[in-house]
Amino acid sequence: MEYAVVQSARSTVALNAVCPYYTMYPLDFPLRVLKAHGKPGDWVIDPFCGRGTTNFAARLLSMPSIGVDSSPVAAALAQAKLASAEPDRIVECARSILQGSKQPSAVPEGDFWKLAYHEKTLVQICKLREELLVECSSPTRVLLRAILLGALHGPRPKRVPSYFSNQSPRTFAPKPNYAVKFWTERGLRPDEVDVIAIIKIRADRYLADLSPKVDGMVKLGDSRVPNTFDDVPKARFVVTSPPYFGMRTYLPDQWVRLWFLGGPDFVQYRQPEGQLQHSGAKKFAGELKLVWKNIVAHTTEDARLIIRYGGIHDRSAEPMDVLKKSLIDSGWKMVTAKAVPDSDTGRRQVRQFQANPKKAITEYDVYCHHA
Numbered sequence: 001m002e003y004a005v006v007q008s009a010r011s012t013v014a015l016n017a018v019c020p021y022y023t024m025y026p027l028d029f030p031l032r033v034l035k036a037h038g039k040p041g042d043w044v045i046d047p048f049c050g051r052g053t054t055n056f057a058a059r060l061l062s063m064p065s066i067g068v069d070s071s072p073v074a075a076a077l078a079q080a081k082l083a084s085a086e087p088d089r090i091v092e093c094a095r096s097i098l099q100g101s102k103q104p105s106a107v108p109e110g111d112f113w114k115l116a117y118h119e120k121t122l123v124q125i126c127k128l129r130e131e132l133l134v135e136c137s138s139p140t141r142v143l144l145r146a147i148l149l150g151a152l153h154g155p156r157p158k159r160v161p162s163y164f165s166n167q168s169p170r171t172f173a174p175k176p177n178y179a180v181k182f183w184t185e186r187g188l189r190p191d192e193v194d195v196i197a198i199i200k201i202r203a204d205r206y207l208a209d210l211s212p213k214v215d216g217m218v219k220l221g222d223s224r225v226p227n228t229f230d231d232v233p234k235a236r237f238v239v240t241s242p243p244y245f246g247m248r249t250y251l252p253d254q255w256v257r258l259w260f261l262g263g264p265d266f267v268q269y270r271q272p273e274g275q276l277q278h279s280g281a282k283k284f285a286g287e288l289k290l291v292w293k294n295i296v297a298h299t300t301e302d303a304r305l306i307i308r309y310g311g312i313h314d315r316s317a318e319p320m321d322v323l324k325k326s327l328i329d330s331g332w333k334m335v336t337a338k339a340v341p342d343s344d345t346g347r348r349q350v351r352q353f354q355a356n357p358k359k360a361i362t363e364y365d366v367y368c369h370h371a
C-alpha cells in the first residue's frame with residue numbers, strides 16, 4: 001500500500017485517534033520508518049506500545065505486529081488498533097447492553113463522581129463497564145471499549161456533546177480535589193448525555209473506512225519479563241519509544257480510564273510494578289537493557305531496532321547517555337542517531353508533563369542492528 005494513499009484517505013487513519021494517550025508519538029514516525037525499510041508481511045514489535053501507534057502504522061502497511069504494554073489503558077487501546085467491526089454492530093452491542101435489565105452492582109460515590117457525570121449517565125457507564133469486564137474478547141467489544149475510553153472525559157462542547165463528562169481534559173483524568181473545586185467554583189453541573197448517540201458519532205468517525213485487518217496481537221505485560229515474547233514470530237522491526245527517564249505518571253494520570261477497565265474508583269499514586277523503575281539513571285538504563293535483550297532473540301538476523309528517545313527537565317541525566325548505556329551488551333548495536341527536527345515534536349513528552357516547558361530537549365531517532 002502506498003504511503004501517499006494512506007495519508008490522503010483521512011478516514012483510513014481515523015481509528016488511531018480513538019482515544020488520546022500520554023506521550024503518544026505521531027503516526028507519521030512509525031509509518032515513515034516501516035515504509036522506508038520494510039515490506040508487507042514483515043513482523044513488527046513494539047515492547048512499549050502505548051496506544052498502539054506502531055501497530056496501527058504496521059496495519060496500514062500490511063505488516064503483522066505485536067504490541068506489549070504494562071498499562072491496561074494502553075493495552076486496551078492498542079488492541080483496538082488491530083480490530084475491525086462495522087460501526088452499526090458496535091452501536092448495536094452498546095444498545096443491547098444498556099437495554100438489559102441488569103443494573104450495575106456498583107456505582108462510584110462521592111463529590112468527584114457526582115460532579116463528573118450526570119447520575120443517569122454514570123449508571124449507563126457502569127452498566128457498559130461491568131458487562132465489558134465480564135466479556136471483551138470479540139473485535140466488536142474491543143472497539144466499543146476503546147470508543148468508550150475515548151469518550152469518558154473531555155471538554156463540554158457548545159452544541160452536540162461528544163464526551164460523557166463534565167468539563168475535563170481529554171488526555172489525562174483530572175485529580176479529584178482539583179476537579180471538584182474547579183467545577184464548584186464555576187457552577188459547572190454535568191449534563192445528562194445521550195450515550196448511544198455519542199457512541200454512534202464516534203463509531204462512524206473512527207471505523208467508517210478501516211484498512212484491512214492484519215495478523216498480530218497486543219499483550220498486557222511487562223517487556224522486561226523473559227517469557228513475554230516467547231510465543232511471538234520473529235520480527236524484522238522493533239519500532240518503539242520507551243518512557244523517558246523520570247516519566248512515572250502513566251497510570252495515575254489515567255485513573256478514570258483505569259477504573260473503567262476494572263481499577264479502583266480513586267487515584268493510586270504509587271508506581272505499579274509492571275512499569276520501568278525510575279529511581280536512578282543507572283537503574284533505569286539497566287531496566288531498558290532487559291527489554292532490548294529480551295526482544296533480540298525474537299528478531300531476524302537483519303532486524304532493525306528503531307527507538308525514539310528524549311528526556312524531561314526534572315532529571316539531570318543526559319537522555320542519550322542513558323539510552324547508550326542501556327544498549328551496551330544488549331545484543332543491539334547503535335548505528336545512527338538522528339535528531340527529530342521539529343521542535344514541537346521535540347517537546348512532545350515534556351509538554352504533557354509540565355505546565356510551562358522550558359527549552360525543548362531534542363529527541364532522537366536511534367537506529368540499531370544486531371551486535
Ligand SMILES: C[S@@+](CC[C@H](N)C(=O)[O-])C[C@H]1O[C@@H](n2cnc3c(N)ncnc32)[C@H](O)[C@@H]1O
Nearest residue numbers: 024025048050051053069070071222223275276
Ligand atoms: C512513551 S509511551 C509509548 C507511547 C507509544 N509510542 C504511543 O504512540 O502511544 C511508553 C509506554 O511504556 C509503557 N511501559 C512502561 N514500562 C513498561 C514495561 N516494563 N513493559 C511494557 N510497557 C511498559 C508505559 O505504560 C507507556 O505506555
